[in-house]
Amino acid sequence: MSLIAKLKRALTLAALCMATCPAFAQSIDIDKPLTIAKQGSFFVGGRDITSDTLSTLPQADPKGTVTVEQMYVQYQVPVHPSSTSVVFIHGCCLTGAEWETTPDGRMGWAEYFVRKGFPTYVVDQAARGRSAANAASVGAVKTGKLPPDALPSGFSVGREFAWALFRFGPRYPEAYPGLQFPLEAQDELWKQMVPDWAYSMSTPNPTVPSLGLLSGRLAKTVLISHSQSGIYPFQAVAGGADGIAAIVAVEPTACPAANVDARPYTRVPILLLYGDFIVESPPWAAHYAACKAFAASVNAAGGHVDVVETTQLGMHGNSHMLMQDRNNLKIADVVTDWIKHKVH
Amino acid sequence: MSLIAKLKRALTLAALCMATCPAFAQSIDIDKPLTIAKQGSFFVGGRDITSDTLSTLPQADPKGTVTVEQMYVQYQVPVHPSSTSVVFIHGCCLTGAEWETTPDGRMGWAEYFVRKGFPTYVVDQAARGRSAANAASVGAVKTGKLPPDALPSGFSVGREFAWALFRFGPRYPEAYPGLQFPLEAQDELWKQMVPDWAYSMSTPNPTVPSLGLLSGRLAKTVLISHSQSGIYPFQAVAGGADGIAAIVAVEPTACPAANVDARPYTRVPILLLYGDFIVESPPWAAHYAACKAFAASVNAAGGHVDVVETTQLGMHGNSHMLMQDRNNLKIADVVTDWIKHKVH
Numbered sequence: 001m002s003l004i005a006k007l008k009r010a011l012t013l014a015a016l017c018m019a020t021c022p023a024f025a026q027s028i029d030i031d032k033p034l035t036i037a038k039q040g041s042f043f044v045g046g047r048d049i050t051s052d053t054l055s056t057l058p059q060a061d062p063k064g065t066v067t068v069e070q071m072y073v074q075y076q077v078p079v080h081p082s083s084t085s086v087v088f089i090h091g092c093c094l095t096g097a098e099w100e101t102t103p104d105g106r107m108g109w110a111e112y113f114v115r116k117g118f119p120t121y122v123v124d125q126a127a128r129g130r131s132a133a134n135a136a137s138v139g140a141v142k143t144g145k146l147p148p149d150a151l152p153s154g155f156s157v158g159r160e161f162a163w164a165l166f167r168f169g170p171r172y173p174e175a176y177p178g179l180q181f182p183l184e185a186q187d188e189l190w191k192q193m194v195p196d197w198a199y200s201m202s203t204p205n206p207t208v209p210s211l212g213l214l215s216g217r218l219a220k221t222v223l224i225s226h227s228q229s230g231i232y233p234f235q236a237v238a239g240g241a242d243g244i245a246a247i248v249a250v251e252p253t254a255c256p257a258a259n260v261d262a263r264p265y266t267r268v269p270i271l272l273l274y275g276d277f278i279v280e281s282p283p284w285a286a287h288y289a290a291c292k293a294f295a296a297s298v299n300a301a302g303g304h305v306d307v308v309e310t311t312q313l314g315m316h317g318n319s320h321m322l323m324q325d326r327n328n329l330k331i332a333d334v335v336t337d338w339i340k341h342k343v344h
Numbered sequence: 345m346s347l348i349a350k351l352k353r354a355l356t357l358a359a360l361c362m363a364t365c366p367a368f369a370q371s372i373d374i375d376k377p378l379t380i381a382k383q384g385s386f387f388v389g390g391r392d393i394t395s396d397t398l399s400t401l402p403q404a405d406p407k408g409t410v411t412v413e414q415m416y417v418q419y420q421v422p423v424h425p426s427s428t429s430v431v432f433i434h435g436c437c438l439t440g441a442e443w444e445t446t447p448d449g450r451m452g453w454a455e456y457f458v459r460k461g462f463p464t465y466v467v468d469q470a471a472r473g474r475s476a477a478n479a480a481s482v483g484a485v486k487t488g489k490l491p492p493d494a495l496p497s498g499f500s501v502g503r504e505f506a507w508a509l510f511r512f513g514p515r516y517p518e519a520y521p522g523l524q525f526p527l528e529a530q531d532e533l534w535k536q537m538v539p540d541w542a543y544s545m546s547t548p549n550p551t552v553p554s555l556g557l558l559s560g561r562l563a564k565t566v567l568i569s570h571s572q573s574g575i576y577p578f579q580a581v582a583g584g585a586d587g588i589a590a591i592v593a594v595e596p597t598a599c600p601a602a603n604v605d606a607r608p609y610t611r612v613p614i615l616l617l618y619g620d621f622i623v624e625s626p627p628w629a630a631h632y633a634a635c636k637a638f639a640a641s642v643n644a645a646g647g648h649v650d651v652v653e654t655t656q657l658g659m660h661g662n663s664h665m666l667m668q669d670r671n672n673l674k675i676a677d678v679v680t681d682w683i684k685h686k687v688h
Contacts, residue, residue, distance in 0.1 A: 033423050035379045039455060040445035043535035055499030057543055064502015070535040072441065079377050095474045097416065101384035111383060129474045130439045135500055135539035141485065142495040151486040151495075155399030156479055158408015191387035191414040195479035199401055 039076040045210035046070025053139035071210035072130040077119040085119040085218040091227030093157040093196040095129030096122040102324040103188035126206040152200035166320040178317035180325035204235045212241030224248040238264040258293035266303035269342035275318030383420040389554035390414025397483030415554035416474040421463040429463040429562040435571030437501040437540040439473030440466040446668040447532035470550040496544035510664040511621045522661035524669035548579045556585030568592040582608040602637035610647035613686035619662030
């Protein structure tokens, strides 16, 4: 019996009994106090730049040296930890907060994975959240030292545009029937969103070498990406990063092209995980088709890529925000079960 | 015997035995696992804006609604919690990461206060860290819809400028003798620094009403500010916010003026806490003098303001970054002892 068949049987059973036996979905008691052996934060990567447009305020020196492109990492290590660590990498226009408490106040994947025994690392991508953006060009344009088009290309995502991309419904504010995302708490999700400067940065994004450094330091690491960050773990593996034991790509917007050398990706087990309503969404149908072609190419080269849709496991109504949907911990169980089977 | 005299006696004893009995400084075992009853994150405040310059990228709609000015809050509640909560508010050009692990990898105040029994809330000020900045004007200037001077006035702080302000020494890179800040790990502090847009925001800063909302929700709250955020808790109290049980201002850059109505500030006990080398630093000598005048004014009106320099307690060499200095947990003990005596 294949792993996916096993997952499917277990999860179909779980789906059938959801109404009457909610404890099934969780093998652990999430209401119990949580004991942490060690927690904290640190930064990985970054480079120093000097600028004479750091400030446009009279009280601060415009000249000086700052560090940019570093990656913030916040972590918790449980007592009796697994030897496998997990690293959570958020998607577009969001920060590590995506993996914390859900918009409607339930436990997110970050804490849940700690409770399941994994040393857990949540990052803010370079230039987002607690990882500093480089604002020197803003000062340079404001003071006339550079023209307006020297400003970074960035975007904030309006909720009207995010709605269909996050597959809450076909168009704002219509919802798909049976949607698992807690729309009654959507305002809290919109508050998680921040401006995104990723498209003004180098390729690969500076987050990629930082993920490689972090994985090397942790030694046996599962990189769990979401959406826009989906390509990063593949780029880190292809770049020869040490310590990456597996990749879980939750709804990646991009995978490596199917016609490139697939061999680097045969080195680690890979899970591509998708929610519901893919066929209803032309951009997601295209992303999904491209990633399935990549998976086929890697598997043909001797790799180990599993492509799983939650609907195949008997779960329906999942949005793009799987880690925040009502059944988020049941989906987390799919991921932890996959890790336990695939990472040795 | 006055509280300050008691603190002084206890801390002088601690200072005398620092070399031989380091455990004295901590009444708790910081190497023991930590048990958390509840943790997570949420947002307070914020307002919706619509804009047609949210994006300068072809793949995202420039029009839409985003939320700005919300305040990110990350919290941990220990088992058997104190009925008094603490809220940590970072200073200029930093984020909540300031209160986490110190640059040289030791425990910060955020975790230490949890270990001492306080439900602990760490915020990112509006427009910094995981609290979204409003980037619409960047898109508007880049696309020629607004002139360059419509860009926000902000500043990143170069290390050369920060050095003297943080009182690491008289000028970069000279260090004061006996400095407690772990300069060997200074690069990690520079990585904590982010661009600061506070001076482009409304007065009071949107963080102030958000702190009021948070305090009201927590019911019995000690607001612990640092540096640039020092004025916020005073503004929240003067604005009539509920739930503020005390204010601890760690090296505030500003206090309310000494000649304003002092009565609002008589409602809560206040601790103004300072490190070493104040007299060596003209800007800090001025900030300190102004805050001492404020303290005198409030006390004359029947208030309860304590002004404490760590040097009065036998501790020498403390920088502006008291929460990251080598003796940071000993200083935290001063704060927790003060809270225990003052908040009922």
